[in-house]
Amino acid sequence: MPTTDAEDGTEKIQEPRLWRDNGWTARVIKNEDDDGWAVAMTLQGHAEPALVGPWTMGRDKKNPKPLDVPAFNTLVKTAAEFVRRHEQQLHATLHQQIAITHNTERLNISLDIEPDEENPSALLRALDASGELLAEIRVAPSFKLTRASASAWAEAGFSADAVRRA
Template identity: 60%
Template sequence: MDPQHDTPDTPDTGEPEQIHEPRLWKDKGWTARVIKNEDGEGWAVEMIRDGSAEPALVGPWTMGRNKVDPKPLDATAHQTLVKTASEVIRRHEQQLHAQLNKQVSIEMGDDVISVRLSITPDEFEPFGTLTAVNAFGDVMATVNVRPDFRLTRESAGRWAADGFGKIR
């Protein structure tokens, strides 16, 4: 039994539990829950991906015909909400990746070198990894740097000019 909803779990078919109620719709790895707006006016819907503690999306929800109760959830609304919430997560992941990974190209003689910075956001000891890669994809050098290291064409050029040594 699911203690939160007093409904039996799906039999041992390996399929995740599905709930299809007017204010709670759980299906396809997502839960949509219609909730009262915090300001007391109207309704909102929150979308929570299975395994997540926080909603990926919270947005306004349509009032029903009586202008008091919320419009009930249905399969079409749930699918639209899943698509929207998935897009929000995808954009967040892209933004985080862009913040943690940078790349510049520099010229060394006749070669074009790609210098990449990857930040590892550890809670206690975050650090960056600076990597030089030649045009064939071969790693030429790798060093650890401070997590606030600023990768620019100039800083990459100085690193290359110093023989790809340790950066202080």
Template identity: 60%
Template structure:
């Protein structure tokens, strides 16, 4: 292992192994405890959830290998679902039929702090590009807007 910060830590309230760190924290909303899961290099936790009280009903139950592994698995799933949702928000497509020909019209949005961009693309059933134009990122893609775009000869929508 490289620097000491990468060394595993196995404490009752702090557990780090590999790219993940679990930290037991006081739940500010009540008398209980919470666990926060951090991925290395991230300042915000990937997952925060309630944590079990110990036998004394005051202190948190200590972390252990099984709990840590379960938390890692859950945090990875949360990240995966978030990425899938973000992908779905940024990439939409509809299938339409024009003059008996099926085609897929897709909208791909590229987020950017200085201004997102978007591209509208039509492909035929053989994935040959029929048309491609830049559009505003707020463009609403649906069957009607796709058909209108194709009918316009793939000119940039207004």
């Protein structure tokens, strides 16, 4: 009798080529590139797999090795770590920060990008060492925050014109 995962309410499946538990689905699939097998790890609610990797052949060297508890748990750990690293990388891309010195004062310049499909935007901010907001302007999401562009903005008195030229 199938059981239900208490965490997400989905039906637990434990078949040789398909496992579902703890919000993840592991599906052993034929590798399109060769005669081997692959395993696709998909997070519940996502259409595409978070991770696809090679899968071990069985003893007959024709069919895949069946999934089991230790293998599934290892796959979940690996896929979850992959998703976490991807999210961290995306966050770092969308929220950048540089510290510069301007007139002997330490400033933190940040760029926060809103990746809206229809109307993407970005906000450039300057804060002093105590966290007080000195300036804030909208910039193109393609704006490149570098030490040089941040310094040029500060040198120009946080002028929007200085950012457009950068």
